[in-house]
Each structure stands twice: as C-alpha cells, then as structure tokens.
Amino acid sequence: MIEFTLWDILRNLLLATRWTVVLSLVSFLGGGIVGLALLFLRISKRKSLRSLAKYYIELFQGTPLLMQLFIAFFGLGLFGIDVPAWLAAGLALVLWTAAFLGEIWRGCVEAVAKGQWEASASLGMGWLQQMRYVILPQAMKVAVPPTVGFSVQVIKGTALTSIIGFVELSKAGTVVTNATFQPFTVYGLVALIYFALCWPLSKSSQILERKLNVAHRNH
Amino acid sequence: MNYHFEFGWLLEYYPQIGKGIGITAELIAVGAVAGISLGICCAWVRALGPAWLKPVVAAYVELIRNTPFLIQLFFVFFGLPSLGLQLSELQAANIAMIVNLGAYSCEIIRAGIQATPRGQFEAGASLAMTRFETFRHVILVPSLQRIWPALSSQVVIVMLGSAVVSQIAAEDLTFAANFIQSRTFRAFEAYIVSTIIYLALAILLRQALAIIGGFIFPRRTAR
Amino acid sequence: MSLIEITEVRKSYGATEVLKGINLDVASGEVIAIIGKSGSGKSTLLRCINGLETINRGSISVAGAQLLDDEVHLKALRLKVGMIFQQFNLFPHQTVGGNVMLSQTVVKKTPKPEAEAIARKMLERVGLAHKFDAYPDELSGGQQQRVAIARALAMQPIALLCDEITSALDPELVSEVLAVVRELAAEGMTLLMVTHEMKFARDVCSRVVFMHQGRVHEVGPPEEVFARPQTPELKQFLGLH
Ligand SMILES: Nc1ncnc2c1ncn2[C@@H]1O[C@H](COP(=O)(O)OP(=O)(O)OP(=O)(O)O)[C@@H](O)[C@H]1O
Ligand SMILES: [Mg+2]
Numbered sequence: 001m002i003e004f005t006l007w008d009i010l011r012n013l014l015l016a017t018r019w020t021v022v023l024s025l026v027s028f029l030g031g032g033i034v035g036l037a038l039l040f041l042r043i044s045k046r047k048s049l050r051s052l053a054k055y056y057i058e059l060f061q062g063t064p065l066l067m068q069l070f071i072a073f074f075g076l077g078l079f080g081i082d083v084p085a086w087l088a089a090g091l092a093l094v095l096w097t098a099a100f101l102g103e104i105w106r107g108c109v110e111a112v113a114k115g116q117w118e119a120s121a122s123l124g125m126g127w128l129q130q131m132r133y134v135i136l137p138q139a140m141k142v143a144v145p146p147t148v149g150f151s152v153q154v155i156k157g158t159a160l161t162s163i164i165g166f167v168e169l170s171k172a173g174t175v176v177t178n179a180t181f182q183p184f185t186v187y188g189l190v191a192l193i194y195f196a197l198c199w200p201l202s203k204s205s206q207i208l209e210r211k212l213n214v215a216h217r218n219h
Numbered sequence: 220m221n222y223h224f225e226f227g228w229l230l231e232y233y234p235q236i237g238k239g240i241g242i243t244a245e246l247i248a249v250g251a252v253a254g255i256s257l258g259i260c261c262a263w264v265r266a267l268g269p270a271w272l273k274p275v276v277a278a279y280v281e282l283i284r285n286t287p288f289l290i291q292l293f294f295v296f297f298g299l300p301s302l303g304l305q306l307s308e309l310q311a312a313n314i315a316m317i318v319n320l321g322a323y324s325c326e327i328i329r330a331g332i333q334a335t336p337r338g339q340f341e342a343g344a345s346l347a348m349t350r351f352e353t354f355r356h357v358i359l360v361p362s363l364q365r366i367w368p369a370l371s372s373q374v375v376i377v378m379l380g381s382a383v384v385s386q387i388a389a390e391d392l393t394f395a396a397n398f399i400q401s402r403t404f405r406a407f408e409a410y411i412v413s414t415i416i417y418l419a420l421a422i423l424l425r426q427a428l429a430i431i432g433g434f435i436f437p438r439r440t441a442r
Numbered sequence: 443m444s445l446i447e448i449t450e451v452r453k454s455y456g457a458t459e460v461l462k463g464i465n466l467d468v469a470s471g472e473v474i475a476i477i478g479k480s481g482s483g484k485s486t487l488l489r490c491i492n493g494l495e496t497i498n499r500g501s502i503s504v505a506g507a508q509l510l511d512d513e514v515h516l517k518a519l520r521l522k523v524g525m526i527f528q529q530f531n532l533f534p535h536q537t538v539g540g541n542v543m544l545s546q547t548v549v550k551k552t553p554k555p556e557a558e559a560i561a562r563k564m565l566e567r568v569g570l571a572h573k574f575d576a577y578p579d580e581l582s583g584g585q586q587q588r589v590a591i592a593r594a595l596a597m598q599p600i601a602l603l604c605d606e607i608t609s610a611l612d613p614e615l616v617s618e619v620l621a622v623v624r625e626l627a628a629e630g631m632t633l634l635m636v637t638h639e640m641k642f643a644r645d646v647c648s649r650v651v652f653m654h655q656g657r658v659h660e661v662g663p664p665e666e667v668f669a670r671p672q673t674p675e676l677k678q679f680l681g682l683h
Contacts, residue, residue: 065379159287177297187297191290198285341494344493344520349517352549
C-alpha cells in the first residue's frame, strides 16, 4: 500500500477545490441572472406572473436540493442526451440558487418604503423608470448583506453534486478517504477547506449587515 | 422524447416508501427537539453565559454554519469511529442533524434574546430572581416566540437537507427512492414521486410547527 | 436604626460621575419623594439601591442586608426591596395572576395554591382581582402599573422603590395608580419614589429629597422644602413647575 503524507492528501483536496469554486461561481452568477428574472415576475403587476414565480420559489425551496440534482441528472437523460455530471449539477444549482435569491431580493424591494413608489409615481415615472431610478437603487443597498450571506449556502450546496458524480472537494474527500483509510483526517481537512471558503463570506455578510443597520439608525 | 412514464411500481414498493417517510420523520422529530434544545443552551451561553464558554460556543456555531452538512455527516459516521466511537447509520444521522440544527438555532434564538427589552431583565432581577431564573421564566418564552417563524423555516431546511443521510445508508425517503430506482430503473419517476412527498412533508412540517407554536405561545403579541 | 442606609455612594458611567457621594438614611415607614431635574441621577440612585447598577464607592444596606455584587447578597436584598418601573415591565407571556405568582413560586418556592391566594389578595389590594386571568396587553396602562405594584407586593417587601411610575400613563390614569400608592403609604409601607407629581409629594410624603448634579442638594419635610427652598437651584426647579 502506498503511504500518503498529509501534504499528498491536502494537495489532492486543494486541486479538487478548484471545481467547487468554479461551480459555486457559475451557480451564483447564473442563479443571480435567473433570480433577477424571477424577482421581476414576483413583483410584476400581473397576478398570473406573480403566482408563477411564487410557485417556482415554493417548489425549489420546499424540496431537497439533492432531489433537484437527481431529477436534473436523470431527467435530462430522458431526452436521450448522455448527461455529464457537471451539466446536471450546474443546471440544478442555478435553478435552486435563483429561487432563493429571487425571494431574498423580493423582500428587499418590499422593504423600500411605500412612499417611494408613490412619490416617484407622482413625478410621472412609469413602472420601469420607478424600478430603475428609485426602487432598485435603494433595494440593492439592503440586498447586499443577505446576498453575500447566501453565497455561503451555494458553496455548501455544491457539496451535494458529489453524489451525482461531479468531482469536487467532497467527492475528492471520499476518493482520498478510500485510498488512505484516514476518514478523520481527510474529512477534517475537507471541512476546514470549506470553512476557509465560507467563513470570510459569512463574516463579510455580518459586517455589511451591521454597517447597514448603523447607517439606518443614523437616518 | 418517447419515454413512457410508468408509476405502477408505486404499489409494489409502498412499504419501502412508507418506511423511508417514517425514518425521515423520526430524524427530523428527534433533530428538532434535541437540536432546538441544544440551540437554547448555546444561545444562553452566547447571550448571558459565562465568558470562558462563549468562544467555545462561537467556534462551534461558526464551524457548523460554514461547512456542508454532508461533510459533517461523513465526519460523524466515518471519522468518529477512528476515535473508537462506533455509530449506527441512524445514530450518526441523528447526531449530525442535532449538531447542525443546534448551531443554526443558537444564532436565531440569540437574536430573539437580544431583542428582549432591558426592562424584562430588570423586572426579573427586582423580583429577586437570579440571572438564570430570569432567563428561564421571563426571557426564554417571549424570545422563542419572537423568532419562531425563522426557527420553523430552519427546521424545514434541515428536514430537506436530511436527504443526504441516504449517503451513509440510513434508510430514509431518499434511500427508498434510490433503492427503487436501482430495482426498476425508473429513476425519473422514483425521484419525482419522492420529491412530491418531500414537498408534502415540508408543507405538513410547517403547519405542524405553526400549531405547536400556537400551543407554546398562547398569546399572539410579543414585543 | 434606619431601615435603608445609603453612605457616600458614588457611581460613574465611564468617565462621567453620575452619583457624587450620596448620603441618605430612611427610617421604617417613611415615604420619601425624590425630585430633581432630568439627568440629576434620581433613577440611578434607585437602581443602585436595588442592585440593578453596581456602585463604585460607598455602601448601601437595607434592614442590615448589605448590597454586595454577588447573587446571594443581591437576592437577600431584593427580597426586602421591591421595585416598580416607569414602563411597568410586566411579563407579556404570563397572565396577570401568573405575573404576580411567578417570583413567589420561582424564588421563594411558595407552593402554588398559597402563591395563588397571595396573588389574589394583592390584586384585590390594587383593585384588580377580577383581572386575574387577563393578559397584560388586555389592560390599560394604569391597570398594568397596578399589577406591577401587586407583583412587587406579593414578595412581601419591607420597602418599595418607585421610579416615575406614573410618567408613562395618560393623565386620566395617573390618579388610580397614585391612589394605590397613597394607601400603601397609609398602611406604613416604606416608599422611595422618584416623582414629578409635586402635589402628591406634598400630601403624602414625609420627606422630600432634591437631587442636583449627582448630589442630595436639599432634604426636608415637604412643608419646608416647598415653602422655603434654601438653595437657588431648588428655587429655580420649583419655579419651573
Ligand atoms: N447606562 C448608562 N450609561 C451611561 N450613562 C448613563 C446611563 N444611565 C444613565 N446615564 C447618565 O447618568 C445621568 C443620570 O441619569 P438618571 O437616569 O439617573 O437621571 P434621572 O435623574 O433619572 O433623569 P430623568 O428625570 O430624565 O429620568 C444622565 O446624565 C444619564 O445620561
Ligand atoms: Mg429617571
């Protein structure tokens, strides 16, 4: 049997971490774009569009991400395509992220005082202009901390893609464990790497949130 | 796409599905009760407890909240035995869920405690209650009431997250779905059905928590 | 011997000294009104007596119980001294009866039936026996404050500290609370109250303490203090009213 040094283990894990990072970025950006679309549906004037977005969000927030991954993986397969794991993983994570970001952002838009809508309407702005010049700029400020905070959930969410065979940090952890028979060390290291990725984001989210609260109080 | 959907197997495999639902329900019931209890203890430490314990709890909370549940589960199930702690799949799943929910609920409950008006602490003190008695009898219930919606959401999130315990062969609902798909090769149907069941469970759980909330907090208003 | 002995008490928040050497002895059965401008340290003094704030210098004792900053001593002191707050601070999740029974059962370990009997008696005293099963948010401010008084009385204290207990009330509700306090005074309860109700102070109190910039500036029976103020500060303060 080959001996693995701690460095061997760590190096293998770090190499795989690249894919965790890439997948997280893709999911977050893709999810952001779809989430923005969802947001507009969710706050649109047409009730049918609003409920469409609402059901989408409830569906994705009310079912396990793992199931969404399975369905993407096996569902795409039904179209006769041989689905690579990364595609299913990316698709499911984008849709899942979108649901959460859409809902977070809706809360931020609704947090903008009603008087702002009325004031901008009284200035003769149309809906799009109101959004573009008055509502979104204010909502965006409030949205930053929870959005940064949710990016942590996205990174942690990517761990599930190991289950459908995408090779990222968690999968590498399993592979390395099977080779070294040192689950305690390996999973400990895997956890620490995730922590190193997530903690700065969590902390920034907290700090931004606190700053925002202070700014609000000084109003 | 000329795929024929086929749900006839449902009848044949309902015992597996039933058992899976039972185990998922058991996991979240135990996880919620023990996890929230752990969260209350940790929140007490972070908000009002002894100074030397605070960093310990803070480290626990940060560590759990910044690592995936899957890795926590693997660490408990595969990692702890090397320390001589042998656990069954179900025990490992239970522990991982309790530890996970404990950390999240700690933060949620702490926010509730911190939103307590200072006068409540002072009223308790002026009636000769100790700090702990004041917490236990005066602060705790209104604090929990304040954050009950957030806590309920977290419980639902942990229930949905429990799907990964199938990866250590705990025989939950996802395990049943995997089992059925390996037997019938009807992966898509198996996962659609179990997804619908999860959705129903999430809705039920949310209702149940609202009802429980109504029991624990008979008064609607909480400041 | 005095019931409450306050000797050379000093209290600072950071660099600002809020109490600058307070001396005050209160005999059993005395009713003391503490008056003074906003920020003169009235609340701080009361809160120190009940151990809600720790003092930096000096000593406070109540019926021989020393104020020390540990839970055993604090508890002993607080069992002797009750406190009523401006904002009532009733427990929102407990009924009126529950509010009055809670600390009896928790602190004194009084058996429930007995605690309930005491609670009913105290609520009777403040005229709210019929509200036993109501929740605080179903009561008016005046009623809530009377419950708070009953809650403090249920611990059978030998003195009560009242910090502007009518200031948060609508004017028409003030008198019902003051009537309760008047009755307590008549029954011989020792009372220390911060108040802006000058007429009440004149009618009910045995002594008036005027505080100014963290010191006891003038003390005396109400007839003296109100009729013949000695210092310009007190004259100015009374003139403002
Ligand atoms: N927790 C605190 N931290 C810092 N300063 C405080 C604190 N509490 C009170 N102070 C300061 O101590 C001084 C005295 O406050 P205190 O509340 O005792 O005044 P008061 O006489 O009760 O006034 P009021 O009539 O407005 O109630 C004030 O200048 C106040 O700003
Ligand atoms: Mg005051």
